[in-house]
Amino acid sequence: MIAFNLDPKSGAPFYRQIIDQIRYGIVTGSLAVGEQLPTVRALAVELKVNLNTVSKAYKELEIQKVLETHQGTGTFIGPVSVRIAPAEREAKLKSICAEFYTIAASYGFKKEEMIAELKRIEGGAR
Amino acid sequence: MIAFNLDPKSGAPFYRQIIDQIRYGIVTGSLAVGEQLPTVRALAVELKVNLNTVSKAYKELEIQKVLETHQGTGTFIGPVSVRIAPAEREAKLKSICAEFYTIAASYGFKKEEMIAELKRIEGGAR
Amino acid sequence: MIAFNLDPKSGAPFYRQIIDQIRYGIVTGSLAVGEQLPTVRALAVELKVNLNTVSKAYKELEIQKVLETHQGTGTFIGPVSVRIAPAEREAKLKSICAEFYTIAASYGFKKEEMIAELKRIEGGAR
Amino acid sequence: MIAFNLDPKSGAPFYRQIIDQIRYGIVTGSLAVGEQLPTVRALAVELKVNLNTVSKAYKELEIQKVLETHQGTGTFIGPVSVRIAPAEREAKLKSICAEFYTIAASYGFKKEEMIAELKRIEGGAR
DNA sequence: GTGGTCTAGACCACT
């Protein structure tokens, strides 16, 4: 299972926050391979968002082969194999970091500040 | 001066890319206090976008007191004083880092990997 | 709720009149924190102006953190906290008063006359 | 004579600041009836503004019959008679005050604050 | 020539 938590102020659209939290749940093991996710309707009620919003998140993860939908049965975490191709992995890290760096730097933050703040996140328990 | 560069694929709207590049130019010193920016028309031509798009970017920065516009005269970098309210600064850093962390973590990257990659960026000359 | 009212003769641009009326509505309590504003489209129809004009007004207030917009949901009055930074507040009062004084004095009005007239406005119920 | 002083940050356009200062000079007696004003060119140089800007200010005051231009001789303060018709005087005060009040109130300033700030201006020496 | 405002209309993103 997994506890979802949407922040309207984050700027990120809800559907993206849902996607990120599901991916995050998977890599941290909160969501096991093959585990069933809440139904679209149930999650929409829980998060107090529109059905379409949850639907969109599930659909995008399905496209990325992270989830599998079985008609009439529900939505499940897909096999671990296809998460990220190892070849892509480094490129992805680079692109995410570069974008982050550009944005933070445009506000005048120094690299040391960014790193210090990152280290502070979640205490390092992970 | 400063070389602008729009990327239609980035997903970020044009006017926001312009804003970010001006902010970035200021914090890196490419744009000096009091310096005149390209005219709305000139920049629109250079970037091949509509007048209003450039105008919108300048306007937002003016509201944020980053720029000063004098009608009939031009647009200038404002005084350095109120770039970001100190109180907001830390909150901004936190929110940027948190979002970055969530995204990167959702791809399974560990904090150490992120920090290592960040350290690699731009050598630290800044 | 709030009754908007544009005056084409006032000299002030439409979008600024909208901004002023929203700010005024907030400080007088006609607009409560968290309340939803008319949709961009609805207000545009009501005021017989273009969508973009209303949008521009909302956008400026959003940048100033007076409003919050949630895409797909609507536009809302933001939390009361950061209406005007306390530091700016006094400066704003000074500049508004100084301009008023200069104009009134240029017509030969004495300070006592201005103050007497001000006291007469709205009975003081506010 | 009169010492002009333009403030680029005031928001008021230069030509209006010039107009206000001339009117102000007249009502305070710094500028006597029939006195000659600086030439457009001289004032433009002194204030470091465009010729057209000064020209526009003089022209508007001429329309209001505050100034008189004699071709080839210069610009002079007109006869005092036509400054403001007494009938208009009260209406003018009301309209100026009302506008000021609306703007200040939209920023949440109370009447007492406005009056206090007004009293503070120029010490009351006038 | 500089920026500012407004319109009309199209298309996109999110709920």
Place this chain on the structure above:
DNA sequence: GTGGTCTAGACCACA
């Protein structure tokens, strides 16, 4: 249906 972005083009205000 909500707001967001962009374009094209007109007209205005200021220096």
